[in-house]
Amino acid sequence: MKFAHLFSSPVVIALLLSGRADVAQAQTPQPATPAPPPAAEPENGTQRVDVVGSQDAARSASTTFKQVVGVAELVRFGDSSVLDVLRRQPGVVVNGVAGRRGGQISMRGMGAAHVRILLNGEPAPPGFSLDNLAPDLVERIEIVPVATAELGMQAIGGTINIVLKRNTGNRQRQLKLGVYSIEGETRPQASGSFGNQGDKWSWLVTGAARQLAGDETVRTQTQGYEATGPLLRRLEQFNQDRGWTWNLAPRVNLKLGGKDTLTLQSFFSKNRYDSAGYDRRTFLEGPVLPFANDRYVSAGSSTQLRNNLTWSKTLGDASKLEMKLGSTHSRETQASTISFIGDGGGVTNLQQTRADDDSRGLTASAKLRSTFAKTHTVVAGIEVEDTQADAVRGNLIDSVSQLDAIGTAFDIATRRYAVYAQDEWDVSERWSLYLGLRWEQVALLSKNNLGQRVDNSRAVLSPVVQSVWRLPGTKSDQVRLGIARTWRVPPTNNLIAGRTVSNVNTVTTPDISGNPNLKAELAWGLDLAYEHYFAKDALVTATAFVRRIEDVLLTKTSLIGGRWVAIPVNQGNALSRGIEIEVKGKLNQFFDSAPAIDLRANLSRAWSSVDAVPGPDNRIAGQSPLSANLGADYTFKSVPVTGGASLGFVRNGEVRVSPFESAYGSDNRSVEAYVLWKMHRNAMLRLSVANILRQDDIQRTTYVYDSLAVQKRAERPTYAVMRAIVEWKF
16 A cells, blocks of 8 residues: 555645745654643533643542543644544443444443543433544543543443543644545544633634545345245445535633633534435345345535533632533434335336434533632533423325324434432542432423323432542552443434334344333442553553443334334343453563563453343343553654554454344454654645554344244445545744
8 A cells, every 4th residue: 555646636745845944844753842731620520631741640630430531642643533542541442343334332341332421511412422623632631440520420331531632721723734645545634723812711623524535335144044935145235425614613711810711612513414325135045035136326524513601719818619501502414215126127016215314402501610628629510401392203105104193203302311420539648539419300391293102201310429548658650430320211213102114124234113112221330440550651550340330221122013122121131240341551671672662552351141031142231251462663863753553353243132133243454554744843744544454343133033044134335434634834
């Protein structure tokens, strides 16, 4: 693979020429000048962290389980999304292909549904995706495997808090222009940060845009036995995506006197796409199904807009009051036209589908942070959220609606109330204790155009205890303990009385229905960790964890009214457990004569079992049993160049999802690398490549019940992603 075709872009040629005059200056590496730390403004349950300094020092001093991903790691590989940054982090497993959309995240052996995603300490807006958020908008990522009362207890697997950039107190001008190439197609991307400050105010605007492109061919084979005899059919699918994604995050901060401030933080994200493709089925054995072959076109968009106004008031020397008002507006639209093709090549039927989701939310919160006797930091707060949503569905085949008996319009009201208190207590010089308690209620009321109503409400009181004990006789060894009562409300789409209809209705491609009788999942978690910090930015940690989940949510596929339907249900308990190991440091810290290569490695091994599903392989859905990462970076002394690489492995394999169903996912091996050339003091060129191995992705589902035994196997190729980005500071 070569980068030559990337440099044929006029944009990149112009960018390279712009730095040529100062190349001579760049031959002598200049030590990086650290930026001054951003203003200390605790917000949304997060203490302010100096992202330029040592993240490990803050991690060691923290009373709670938390690690911080700073700016250096966010930009290192030139990733286009936050999701790709997370796949290299310890304690986080991302299934999927680096540089491509659609990866699934997991923590502490729990799948994406059990990981809480926050944006500036608040639940992410509806439709928000880590795939669409550019790292250049982010100041830091907080990975919190044990829930806290302040951030919220709906986090059985853990919490990921995305903190957007803030003004550092200096004039900021940064621009990045680049291109990326996948499967021979080159697309542009850009990002920038612009900010300034005065005596009473400061402002910052960060933004990013990227053109999307992707062609995908999937080949599927379905074989087995039905009551009517053997079956064998093949499906070839081709999809071509084109679109854009935009992010914008303006922030204005006003000083009111003393240390009091008024801050307006906004976030805007939009993703638009157009798709076209076809489905072609070949029936070798068994009955011929209707709607087997088609051509389609579709278009859609997803928009999120959030505004938060925060007033911070200092009360004496030891207390601070923070009050916040916020609004969120999210909208998702999708429309498609499908032309079904007969044996003669002509159009036999025409299908038109649409899905419109509009959500509007208001939030209000108040939080008081106080310090007592220099050993207690107490935080108490209250949160209120009200969300109104409208969902419209349309599905016409030859102008005849397929949803009249199911419902086409839904009104959904969700209200959330929470009160909490926590105390971070330095019991002694070597022992710190965290005590937290949170009560939260979530109520959902939904009705559709047929008069069907869903009224679901659940309130949970969640205690949490965390502790860190710094071992006597050591300078940097410590043991952490965490015990927490966590929970999860079922997703709204799983609760409302609606159904997605499958044209080719089989046991492996069923209709999907909601279940208004679902209950919340409840869990107890235990985490125990040993940490050894043996030098600056050098550590070894080992963690063991257990999660016991009640009323675990499973999907059950069965025949209802002559159609195969997949329905979510609560079925008993599940247990997840595992270990995690992390090692980080410079090679010459392990071997005296070795070069100063930065090394990082992490490993996660998880086991789980679901009581309602017979073994073997009755794991929790979304759990990867094994994952590992190994990375290295090196800065050359003779030239202003830094390079690095990362190797990743995720084991998936077979998992039983019900007594009659199982699924298989291929293992994921990844190799990625980057080179950073400092052309002069204010300009750099970053080259990177992801998914060098280009492994095919294989997924398989199997259903066995009585006289029915059907297996579907899908295979899709993947491609390397190459990037070239020029970065300016001015």
